[in-house]
Amino acid sequence: MSSEPRATTESTVDQSDTIALRTENLTKAFGELYANEDVSLAIPEGELRAIIGPNGAGKTTFFNQVMGVLEPTSGSVTLYGEDITGLPEHRRAHVGIARSFQSNQLFTDATVLENVRIVVQTAEAGEFSLDLLGRGQSVGREEAITILRRLGLDHVADTTAKNLSHGDQRLLGIAMALATDPEVLLLDEPTSGMSPSATTETAALIEDIHDEFDLTMLLIEHDMDVVLSISDKVTVLNRGEELATGTPAEIQENQAVQDAYLGGVREEL
Numbered sequence: 109m110s111s112e113p114r115a116t117t118e119s120t121v122d123q124s125d126t127i128a129l130r131t132e133n134l135t136k137a138f139g140e141l142y143a144n145e146d147v148s149l150a151i152p153e154g155e156l157r158a159i160i161g162p163n164g165a166g167k168t169t170f171f172n173q174v175m176g177v178l179e180p181t182s183g184s185v186t187l188y189g190e191d192i193t194g195l196p197e198h199r200r201a202h203v204g205i206a207r208s209f210q211s212n213q214l215f216t217d218a219t220v221l222e223n224v225r226i227v228v229q230t231a232e233a234g235e236f237s238l239d240l241l242g243r244g245q246s247v248g249r250e251e252a253i254t255i256l257r258r259l260g261l262d263h264v265a266d267t268t269a270k271n272l273s274h275g276d277q278r279l280l281g282i283a284m285a286l287a288t289d290p291e292v293l294l295l296d297e298p299t300s301g302m303s304p305s306a307t308t309e310t311a312a313l314i315e316d317i318h319d320e321f322d323l324t325m326l327l328i329e330h331d332m333d334v335v336l337s338i339s340d341k342v343t344v345l346n347r348g349e350e351l352a353t354g355t356p357a358e359i360q361e362n363q364a365v366q367d368a369y370l371g372g373v374r375e376e377l
Contacts, residue, residue, distance in 0.1 A: 125152035127189075128324040129174070129205070129292050134183035136169050136348075143169040144348045146183070151292075156318050156325045158335045161345035162368065167328045170345065171294055174326075175207050176200050187292065201231065206290035208281040208298060216270035220261055220280055223269050224252035227287035255283050258320070259313065275306045279313075286317070292324045293317075299331055307331055311338055336360065344368070 129151040136144045144166045151157050159167050172178040174185055176197035184193045187205055195203065215223050228248035256262045259279050264272060269280060278298055285293055298314065299307040311334045318325050318338075329335050335342060336356040344351040344359060346368045352359065359365055 125150075127151065128153040128155075128187070129326070130186045131170075131174065132184045132186075134170065134173055134185065135181045136166075136173055136178055137181045142348050144173065144345075147345070147348075147350055148183075149343060149350070149353070151324055151326065153324055154322065155340045156315075156327065156338060158327045158329055158339040158342045159345060160329065160332075160335055160342060161351070164347075165345040166348035167345055168296065169348075171207065171296055171326070171328060174294065175205070201288040201290070204289075204291035205294070206285040206288045206292075207294040208278075208285040208296060214269045214277060214280060214284075217268060219266050219268055220256065220272065221249070221252055221265040223280060224255055224283050224287050225249055227284045228252050231288045252287065255286050258317075259283050259286075275302050275310070278302065279310070282317070286321065290323065292326070293321075294326045294328075296328050297330060298327070299329065299334055307334065314338060 127150045129149075131147055131149050134144055134147040135142065147166075147170060149157075159170065161167055169178065173180050173183075176192075176195055176199075180193065184191055186192065187203060190203070192200060192203060192205075200206075215226065218226070225248040228251050232248065253262060253265065256265055259282065261276060261279055261283060264276060269277065272280060278300070282295065282298065285295075295314065299310050302310060311331075314325070314327070315338050317323065327335070327339065336359075339356055341353060342356055342359045343353045344362075344365050351368055352362050352365050354362065
């Protein structure tokens with residue numbers, strides 16, 4: 109019998125765990141093309157889970173279904189046991205789930221502080237309105253500054269968002285997601301386009317955020333060094349389906365994953 113570590117599937121999750129986010133047979137079809145098919149994941153509370161796979165594996169489609177951007181063809185999404193499958197995208201932040209995007213979605217002509225403060229105010233008011241910025245310059249300010257300070261952005265609080273570096277714009281996107289006070293945070297390619305040094309710093313920051321804010325986190329990430337160094341578990345998608353789930357060590361050693369995605373990465377690590 110082989111002693112090779114074996115990546116598991118979600119059916120083996122410890123039943124004693126509190127499951128923060130669960131998808132059951134989540135499927136998205138565009139005509140006869142299945143972007144996701146029967147993806148069933150159970151993410152325990154407090155876990156940092158990476159979602160990886162080759163281009164076209166269905167990672168972003170999966171995130172879009174979890175966040176309500178896309179309506180599943182079939183299957184369900186539950187948050188702490190509550191079915192949120194039919195909940196509109198704009199309501200999901202109010203039940204404890206938030207997302208930063210691969211492409212920065214910022215108020216580019218507003219300052220860094222205003223970007224975060226408008227999200228804090230929106231979360232408190234229960235609805236979005238840019239008019240909130242003019243109603244009281246102190247509302248949400250201290251909470252926004254605290255978040256910016258934690259992400260190392262307080263020194264650019266008065267800088268217009270469009271004038272930030274690419275890396276700081278990505279961090280601002282994370283700050284805005286944190287401003288909704290989520291229990292579950294989805295990060296879509298948070299280090300995309302960053303230099304190696306900025307990538308290393310951001311990976312460390314993600315670990316710190318995970319611990320300090322006591323979050324359950326899902327991470328789509330292309331940088332395998334980041335994935336393998338900070339993840340508790342890794343799920344590999346291939347052609348829209350779950351190929352394997354396991355610890356970073358199990359994923360590195362899994363032959364099916366090697367064949368489908370990692371290639372020669374194992375020998376390099």
